Structures are given as C-alpha cells and as structure tokens.
Amino acid sequence: MQTTTLLDVSPVLGLQLIKDRALERSLLFEERAGGLILDLPFGQICATEEKSGLRLTLYADDQMKLHLLQEAVDHRLDEAALAPQRQWSLTRPGIAPPNLTFTTVESCDRIYPSYYRVRLSGLALERFSRDGLHFRLLFPPESHLGQWPFLAESGRVEWPGGISHWHRPVYTTRSVDLERGTLDFDVFAHDGGRVTNWCSTLRQGAEVAIMGPGGEWLTSARWIALLGDETALPAIARVLQDLPPESEGIATILTSDAGDKQELPTKSNVSVQWLVRGDGICLVQELKRLRIPDKDRFVWFAGERSEVNQAREMLVSLGLRKEEVRAASYWTR
Ligand SMILES: Cc1cc2nc3c(=O)[nH]c(=O)nc-3n(C[C@H](O)[C@H](O)[C@H](O)COP(=O)(O)OP(=O)(O)OC[C@H]3O[C@@H](n4cnc5c(N)ncnc54)[C@H](O)[C@@H]3O)c2cc1C
CATH class of the missing domain: 3.40.50.80 (Nucleotide-binding domain of ferredoxin-NADP reductase (FNR) module)
Known part of the structure; x- marks a missing residue:
C-alpha cells in the first residue's frame, strides 16, 4: 500500500532533515540522484525532489503500518514546522484512525507500593505485543466527552476540540496475553497525576480508548x-x-x-x-x-x-x- 504528499519546502532542506533524523536514530537510508530511500520497521519512505517541492511516498504492507508510518512522518514534519497544509493521497474521511482501539477495564490493582497495574481487554491487541513498546491513553476535553479522533479529508487525524486540548499521556505495554485478549500496563502513582487519580477510581467495565503502538527499540550494539x-x-x-x-x-x-x-x-x-x-x-x-x-x-x-x-x-x-x-x-x- 502507498500514500504520497508533495511538501511545499525546499527539497534540499527537506532531504537534509530526513537524513539528520535517520542518522540520529541509526536508520538505514540509501541516497539516490535527487532523493533518498529510508527503511523503517513499519515500511519505507521514498523522498524525491520535484520542481515545486519534495515528494514523500510511503510504502507499507498494510493499512495499519501505513497509518503508523504516516503519523510518524506527520509528527516529525509538525515538529519542524514544515509544510503544515500537507495533503496525503490516500484518504478515508470520517473513519476512525486504524491505530485507535477501544478497550474495557478488567482490573486495576496496586501491585507494588508505587504502581497500579491496569489490565484492559479488547479485540485487536496483538499489535501492542510486537509493533512498538508504547501507546497513548486518550482523554477528551470536557467539551467533547464521548467524541473520538477520526480521519479528515487531508488524510490526517482530526481531534475534536483540537489536539492540544486532549490529555494523551504515553504508557508502556507491560505484557499482552493473546489467548485472554488482555493488555497490562503499570502506572507510577505520583502526586497530582491525572492518570494516578483516574486509577484510584477506575472500575471494572469502564471504556478506555488507547492509540498505538509506537516507539521502537533500535540497536544491535552488544x-x-x-x-x-x-x-x-x-x-x-x-x-x-x-x-x-x-x-x-x-x-x-x-x-x-x-x-x-x-x-x-x-x-x-x-x-x-x-x-x-x-x-x-x-x-x-x-x-x-x-x-x-x-x-x-x-x-x-x-x-x-x-x-x-x-x-x-x-x-x-x-x-x-x-x-x-x-x-x-x-x-x-
Ligand atoms: C515513551 C514513554 C513511556 C512511558 N511509560 C510510562 C509507564 O509505563 N508508566 C508510567 O507510570 N509512566 C510512563 N510514562 C510517563 C508518563 O507518561 C508521565 O508521567 C505522564 O505525565 C503521566 O501523566 P499524568 O496524567 O499522570 O500526569 P500529568 O497530569 O501529565 O502531570 C501532572 C503533574 O504530575 C507531574 N508528574 C508527571 N509525571 C511525574 C512523575 N513520574 N513523578 C512525579 N511527578 C510527575 C507533572 O510534573 C505535573 O505537575 C511514559 C512516558 C513516555 C514518554
């Protein structure tokens, strides 16, 4: 599967940014005349110079991987404030992002003096055991309770009320039990923590939206x-x-x-x-x-x-x- 976007940026600057990020993360890339190809765990990014900017084409084996790849690229471009109005070619407006999963609380116990262990159950948890270490808990703003992110016409994710008003703390999947269909994560309980407070009142059966996974481990050093x-x-x-x-x-x-x-x-x-x-x-x-x-x-x-x-x-x-x-x-x- 593939999706593509033309970035309204200087191709030289865009290519340099990709190269810097790749070197920082020890990612393999191959330079070609007028562009480069970068291999990532989820797929491949192909960057090519065009007269009017830098074209990025993303390739992945399935919809989920392509979405995760696009999110990672969008995140980096947003961080660098590059081409904020980008339009991706593959769009499915109105549907939920493929990496959004609704789960149900099975239990929430104080397993160690400083930690709650939260067990969630749900379908489609398998990817959390292999594709990345972390995920986000999603808490909508008060004004948009019960509303969830969806894909917009641009191919990007739209957050009701604006992404900056969502609380989206990152947690690490501790384990996934595929037979039972459960995912465990541990919350360090600290003063003033919104997730700590949430854990202290969490009841079996509560609905929890999570987004992920993300954050890979990349080194072969001995x-x-x-x-x-x-x-x-x-x-x-x-x-x-x-x-x-x-x-x-x-x-x-x-x-x-x-x-x-x-x-x-x-x-x-x-x-x-x-x-x-x-x-x-x-x-x-x-x-x-x-x-x-x-x-x-x-x-x-x-x-x-x-x-x-x-x-x-x-x-x-x-x-x-x-x-x-x-x-x-x-x-x-
Ligand atoms: C990749 C990644 C993986 C992570 N994995 C885990 C995980 O598995 N388990 C886990 O518990 N956390 C994990 N964290 C950290 C967690 O996301 C943050 O601690 C987050 O701020 C918790 O959100 P909150 O709503 O409880 O606190 P917030 O509402 O964001 O913060 C409220 C107050 O608590 C303070 N605060 C936040 N964290 C701490 C802390 N650790 N100690 C003392 N004060 C704090 C803040 O300064 C703020 O004043 C991870 C973070 C990242 C980036």
Whole structure:
C-alpha cells in the first residue's frame, strides 16, 4: 500500500532533515540522484525532489503500518514546522484512525507500593505485543466527552476540540496475553497525576480508548546501558525481556520505594541495579560512574526532562555518537 504528499519546502532542506533524523536514530537510508530511500520497521519512505517541492511516498504492507508510518512522518514534519497544509493521497474521511482501539477495564490493582497495574481487554491487541513498546491513553476535553479522533479529508487525524486540548499521556505495554485478549500496563502513582487519580477510581467495565503502538527499540550494539526512573521501569522490563543472549551491560532503575523491586526476566547478560530515591542518589551521577566501552555500545536514558537533557549533554561530551545514544524525556517536573 502507498500514500504520497508533495511538501511545499525546499527539497534540499527537506532531504537534509530526513537524513539528520535517520542518522540520529541509526536508520538505514540509501541516497539516490535527487532523493533518498529510508527503511523503517513499519515500511519505507521514498523522498524525491520535484520542481515545486519534495515528494514523500510511503510504502507499507498494510493499512495499519501505513497509518503508523504516516503519523510518524506527520509528527516529525509538525515538529519542524514544515509544510503544515500537507495533503496525503490516500484518504478515508470520517473513519476512525486504524491505530485507535477501544478497550474495557478488567482490573486495576496496586501491585507494588508505587504502581497500579491496569489490565484492559479488547479485540485487536496483538499489535501492542510486537509493533512498538508504547501507546497513548486518550482523554477528551470536557467539551467533547464521548467524541473520538477520526480521519479528515487531508488524510490526517482530526481531534475534536483540537489536539492540544486532549490529555494523551504515553504508557508502556507491560505484557499482552493473546489467548485472554488482555493488555497490562503499570502506572507510577505520583502526586497530582491525572492518570494516578483516574486509577484510584477506575472500575471494572469502564471504556478506555488507547492509540498505538509506537516507539521502537533500535540497536544491535552488544554492550548496552539502560538508565531510567520509575516511569521507565516498564520500558526497561520490556527491553530486557527482548534482548538476545549475546547482549551485555547494565540496567539501572531508580525507584521511589524498595518494595517496587521486581523480577525482570532476560536471556541477556545485562545485570540489573536497583536504586531507591534518597540523598545524593541520582541517575545522572550513575551515568558518570559508568565505564562505557569504546565501541559496539548503546546508552539509553529515560526520566525527567531536565535530567535527560543533562544526560544527553554528558554523553555527547564523552564522545558518543548520536546513534549510540537514546535520551528520552518521559515526564516534565
Ligand atoms: C515513551 C514513554 C513511556 C512511558 N511509560 C510510562 C509507564 O509505563 N508508566 C508510567 O507510570 N509512566 C510512563 N510514562 C510517563 C508518563 O507518561 C508521565 O508521567 C505522564 O505525565 C503521566 O501523566 P499524568 O496524567 O499522570 O500526569 P500529568 O497530569 O501529565 O502531570 C501532572 C503533574 O504530575 C507531574 N508528574 C508527571 N509525571 C511525574 C512523575 N513520574 N513523578 C512525579 N511527578 C510527575 C507533572 O510534573 C505535573 O505537575 C511514559 C512516558 C513516555 C514518554
């Protein structure tokens, strides 16, 4: 399947942007006269220079993958404020986006001192076990309760009331049970959290809209360091679970309570270090202590925005290349 759009931008600028993003994420791309081809887990992006701009054509095996690919592209273009009025060729106006799924709450339990585990049931959950680690919970604005996103004439997603008025926090799929048709995710309970409050009153049978999955894990480096706080624990658990036996390194997890410590199965040789918040305990300090090998290495850091920025700067100053680092802001203080 394919969809295409002509971006009203300088082709040179557009191509450079794609190349920069590809290098940052260690994605494979092939340069051709007047364009490039970029391979992604969901499909392929083909960018070609035209007289009036840069043409992007996206290819994927099915409707879902094509939509996820288009969303990722739209997101990057919006971030860079490029060609905001773009029109995609494949449109199905009025229908729900293929990555929107309605689920029902099966349970919501305080499984660890700092976490609720929410179990959702529904159809079409399989993709959350393979196509990406994360998803968004969707909370419409008060003025548009009961209304959900749909595909517009442009081929893009339309959000009733405007996307900026929706609360769309990101969570990590902890596990999917395909036989039962359930998906589990863990919510770190913190003061003032809208999702924390939501969990405290959540009842079996409640309808929950989720959108995803997204956010892939992309490295084949042998040595890996994973550093994350409470919100990143579920992602670290998922990554450890999927790492091959030849991977080695360390995962450092900062928790709020010693009781949050849990078994994290892995076939790899990555050891797990648990830290409990307290005086002088900080993930950036832990990063400083790491003995990072010279090559075949990858450092992943996720947590509060300002710490993530410090970690990114530190890793760059230590000489790690962009593709050897992933520093992700999971929340903002
Ligand atoms: C890719 C990704 C995956 C994530 N996976 C998970 C996950 O699996 N489990 C999980 O619990 N979180 C996860 N998060 C973090 C989660 O999305 C944020 O913490 C989010 O802000 C929670 O929304 P909220 O509605 O509870 O809080 P908001 O209503 O957005 O924020 C309310 C207040 O809470 C504060 N706040 C937000 N997060 C925290 C925190 N961690 N500690 C202290 N104060 C905080 C804010 O500063 C704000 O003042 C993930 C984030 C990303 C980007």
